[in-house]
Amino acid sequence: MNSFVHKTLVVQLLAPGTGRCPVLVHLGYDADDPFAVTAVFAHDGHVLASWRLDREMLLAGLAGPVGVGDVRLRPAATGLWHELRMEFFGDTRPDGSRHHAVVFAWAPAVAAFLRATHQVVAPGREHIPVDELLAEILSAG
Template sequence: MPAHHPLSDPQPRPEAAATDLTLDARLVLGEHQSVDVPVRLAYRGDDPFAVTLEFLGHATEAGTWHFARELLWEGLHRPTGLGDVRIWPPCTCHARTSLRVMLRNQADIALLDLPTRQIRRWLRRESFALVPQGTEHTLIDWATEFDDLTG
């Protein structure tokens, strides 16, 4: 069972539908080389398990990525993820204070460094305020989902 965040309400707030956060990320090109890229993280109450990461500006060709909100939260505390999205917390032994996100598709890999403090604050104050951790399943219409799966 996911940890309950102390700042979150016991029940989802249906009146608040979505939240997003625009950030200046660093696209890591090599050990000592990176470029600034704007990105937007978005969370919607009608898709309660997912976070969307969208590349903005000249980086839009990198696309839009969807992954678990819980993955982003856990990545703030420990290395997490398998497959296409992996996340590492800040690493003081390498003097990296940012959250590192690896995005991988069949052809490419991108490493992004995101500002840890802003992401933590956004998750706690906005995303978890919309839908508290551990309550995501209460917003799913399971009968409709099952009907969609069974055709």
């Protein structure tokens, strides 16, 4: 059985003053890191940002608002178009403000990706090899 799930989506980056512009997001899931989803945003072959997202939080964001820190998710609807609004807050700028990006993804595509991850590792069946990790850390010292 495959322990990886990958999906590339075209999402809309909200650009100040110009509206939305399309960018790619490469979503990745690895059963060896069962709680996380990687999201790599790219445009014209250049990586714009890379984030590690909590898989459960991503699922919850499809149903209602979640997050109070660097990542905030919530459903958004534009007529018949159901989207996932993702807000990302980055490093602090010299003026004290923070880098901030808003991205809209087609919610059914995100849900399909998450269903595929659940086929690899079902929710509640995640396992982190804590004993092996501690043994590795302690033996390195």
